[in-house]
Amino acid sequence: MDQGQHLFTLALGLVPPWAVDDVRFTVEEKRLDLHVNFPRGSHFPCPTCGQDCPVYDTQEEVWRQLDFFQHAAYLHARVSRRQCPEHGIHLVPVPWAREGSGFTLLFEALVMAMVREMPVRTVAQLIRETDQRLLRVIDHYVAQARAHVDMADVQAIGIDETSSRRGHDYITLFVDLNARRLLFATPGKDAQTFEKFSEGLQARGGSAKRITDVSMDLSLAFQKGAAEHLPNAEITFDRFHLMKLVNEAVDAVRKGEVLSQPDLKKSRWLWLKNPGKLNTKQKAKLQELLKNQNLKTAQAYQYRLTFQEIFTIQNRHQGATLLKAWMENAKASGLRPLVKVAYTVMNHWDGVLRWFESQITNGILEGFNSLLQAAKAKARGYRTHKNFINMAYLILGKLDLRLPT
Incomplete structure (x- = not known):
């Protein structure tokens, strides 16, 4: 082994019997190949009994390694099968890559670090790989983590849906409100999502x-799912969703009055913020509008402020009395949208009143939803539910990926 081969053997962290025995650098292709x-x-231990076994046969494989400066680097090796007299023929795992991957462990660690911070497609372009190959890497490490x-300690959860793709295509999120982490995500927003969550929780x-x-x-689907699959849970209807209903009612009153009150045009956010x-x-304009005591929108606005208080x-x-x-x-009041609320x-x-005891909300899910939608927008979508859910776990699941360093 010459000095260069010895240096690369040390740099890769290889231990006997593995060693670099050939280094080839192609200037035109800006490529480094390490053999x-x-x-x-050489003998390799049997995975069952530990007995040293001779090599049965070999097959050469190639893995993408971390770049050598600006040059793409690849590892080549003869992957062998060992023959144990007692337990038969087994594949010898290589220490630098997992079975079935075309990347080294260090390269995959780099990929996983990058995709947490930027879209998969952008990472693929930077490292000169296809996004499909990177999505398979993500799927492996997310599933493993x-x-x-x-x-075991999950007791309080928040549930909400988020848009996966354009149209009526949703993913339901189940979040641990105490640990502030995503527990489970599944396609759909019906009662069956609770059954899937229950199974995932038990597993x-x-x-x-x-x-x-x-x-x-x-x-109604969430209420049905909770009743069927969370038998000991008390439901708190999220106050932010209740407030959303009130806001929608205020805006409905404004829309119904805008023809007779032209000043209400383009004033939507004055009443909802x-x-x-x-x-x-904005404050000055709102105060001017509130001077009109006959303005139905102003009456609805006061109901909004009171409800929030x-x-x-x-x-x-x-709380119940008020x-x-x-x-x-x-x-x-005669304001039909508010009567409906x-x-x-x-x-x-019961679920509305429960908030005054539990004090739990879906506020964390609203934040999670914003993060997911921002990531989806940057990535221009993830094409499949599986990809979107894996990214949700990666961003929000607080996963220990156990990546090599």
Whole structure:
């Protein structure tokens, strides 16, 4: 072995019987090829009994390695099969790559570090590989990491759907509200997603029976799924979704009044934003509009502010009293969109009232959804549910990928 071969053997961390026995550099292609070999007569241990066994046969394989400066590097090696007298013929695993991969472990570690920070397609262009090959690497490491996730302590979860592709194509997310991590994601937004979650939870040491609190929107499918598969969980209807219903009602009142009140044109966000988030010009315009005491939109706006204020209270009895008063006043207001919200709250009373005790919301899921949609937009989509879900786990799952260094 010459000095260059010895240097590359050390750089790759190879140990006997493996060693670099040939180094070829092609200037025109800017490519470095490192040939790894083992001495004739080498023995490898049987994976079952540990007995040293002779080589049965070999087949050359190639792996993409980390670039050598700006040059693409590849490892070549004769992968052998050993023959154990007792346990038969087995493939000898190489220490620098996993079986079936065309990349070295260090190259895959680089890929996994990069795809957490930028779109897969961009990474593929930077390292001169196809995005399909990188997606297979991601799938391997995500699946491997999720196999080691412990869900035994999960008790409070948040549930929401997020758009996977254009149209009515959704993924349902199940999030551990205490650990603030994505537990499970599955295509669809129906009751069956809860059955799949329950199975996934049990497979990782958790139990649907240990779930005590669930935060979710008013979806009938979600309510049905929770009732069937989370028998001991109390439902808290997410106050942010309730607030969304009130906001939609305020905007519906504004739209119905805009023809008779031209000043309401282009004023949507004045009524839907919290006062503290308005700039000076917006505040002045809002105050001017509020002077019109006959403005139905202004009345709806006051109901919005009151509803929001009620959910700052942490006492169940007081919260229930104020909510009942709000519902009665809303029903008597004659503002049909707000009347509808009042009846919606009444029909979901237990889950709405539960918030004053549990204090759990889907706020973390709203943040997660924003991160996923931003990643999807940068990537211009992930083509399949599987790819999108793998990226969701990678970004939000707090996975221990156990990558080589």
